[in-house]
Amino acid sequence: MATVTEPGAMLAVRAAHSDITPLLAGYDRVGIAAVNGPDSVVVSGLRDQVHALRDQLLAQGRSAKLLAVDDAFHSPLMDPVLDDFARALGELPAGRMTIPLISTRLGRLATSAELTSASYWVEHLRHSVRFDDAVQCARAAGASVFLEVGPGATLTSLTQDAFASAGIDDALVLSASRRDREGPRALLGALAALHTAGHSVHWDALFGTRRRVDLPTYAFTRRRYWLDFQAGDRTDVAAAGLAAPGHPLLGAVVEHPATGEMVFTHRWSLHSHGWLGDHSVFGAAVVPATAYLDVALSAGAWAGCDSVEELTLEVPLILPPDGDVQLRVVLGAADDTGRRTV
Numbered sequence: 504m505a506t507v508t509e510p511g512a513m514l515a516v517r518a519a520h521s522d523i524t525p526l527l528a529g530y531d532r533v534g535i536a537a538v539n540g541p542d543s544v545v546v547s548g549l550r551d552q553v554h555a556l557r558d559q560l561l562a563q564g565r566s567a568k569l570l571a572v573d574d575a576f577h578s579p580l581m582d583p584v585l586d587d588f589a590r591a592l593g594e595l596p597a598g599r600m601t602i603p604l605i606s607t608r609l610g611r612l613a614t615s616a617e618l619t620s621a622s623y624w625v626e627h628l629r630h631s632v633r634f635d636d637a638v639q640c641a642r643a644a645g646a647s648v649f650l651e652v653g654p655g656a657t658l659t660s661l662t663q664d665a666f667a668s669a670g671i672d673d674a675l676v677l678s679a680s681r682r683d684r685e686g687p688r689a690l691l692g693a694l695a696a697l698h699t700a701g702h703s704v705h706w707d708a709l710f711g712t713r714r715r716v717d718l719p720t721y722a723f724t725r726r727r728y729w730l731d732f733q734a735g736d737r738t739d740v741a742a743a744g745l746a747a748p749g750h751p752l753l754g755a756v757v758e759h760p761a762t763g764e765m766v767f768t769h770r771w772s773l774h775s776h777g778w779l780g781d782h783s784v785f786g787a788a789v790v791p792a793t794a795y796l797d798v799a800l801s802a803g804a805w806a807g808c809d810s811v812e813e814l815t816l817e818v819p820l821i822l823p824p825d826g827d828v829q830l831r832v833v834l835g836a837a838d839d840t841g842r843r844t845v
Contacts, residue, residue, distance in 0.1 A: 511575025512553040517566035536577035537632035540665035547578035592621040610636025651678040765834040772827035790820040
């Protein structure tokens with residue numbers, strides 16, 4: 504049986520197919536392996552020639568990146584194995600097609616006769632993958648949801664880039680698996696995105712007998728969902744001449760009699776405000792931006808200001824595993840328009 508003995512390589516290039524094809528005239532052992540998008544192609548072939556082409560493209564200011572593979576599929580290097588591959592396939596059994604299949608080899612709907620032909624798969628090994636044509640064919644046929652089912656999200660990124668280049672913003676592109684995310688979490692995330700986009704998901708098949716509950720309707724009832732208690736020290740601040748803002752992240756407030764400034768104080772810790780530990784970054788509890796926003800809104804409401812126009816966070820606040828952080832929120836004096844700094 505013939506084998507491929509020449510060292511191969513594959514190169515991802517950020518350029519249009521029409522721009523790369525003329526450059527290949529000087530390389531007899533290199534070909535277009537895939538057209539993934541309007542400005543995304545993969546070149547495959549003899550390693551030395553692929554490397555030379557990469558250097559040429561980089562010198563022109565183009566983006567070109569070698570892929571982490573040693574084989575040169577869809578290139579002239581496959582020629583020695585095509586006959587043996589065809590003989591190994593032999594006669595393929597014909598089946599009944601129940602779901603239309605768009606071929607990335609043809610860039611269009613494939614017939615049952617084509618898919619059960621050995622020559623189709625031999626050509627698939629040798630010739631270019633027309634992924635972009637296949638995606639656009641599915642789009643033209645009315646597809647609006649594209650779900651990648653595989654070991655990663657490479658095709659998801661290619662599809663998103665192709666749609667972005669074409670100005671298409673109404674297609675949902677998802678991946679059921681991601682290398683940086685656990686399998687069940689990635690799958691559930693994709694299903695949740697399908698559900699929130701209005702598509703039907705058979706949840707009973709996924710969860711079985713587990714009981715589902717409705718989410719709170721806070722977006723409509725305007726109810727607050729902070730834990731309904733005053734965390735930390737329960738000392739009566741009124742006895743010290745202070746007022747209690749009634750917010751779990753603000754313990755006391757005092758107004759400066761001369762300037763009208765207001766100062767809110769409290770102590771935050773993972774012991775008294777355990778839910779703040781849910782926002783963890785690299786193992787450290789970082790106070791989330793929503794907590795700052797809620798504190799600013801609550802302090803503003805105490806002074807008669809009902810909105811936050813701008814909030815900039817310059818340094819993250821990390822809660823220590825033990826001990827606490829003393830908080831002081833200063834609400835500036837009102838200006839001529841009633842606005843205050845915080």
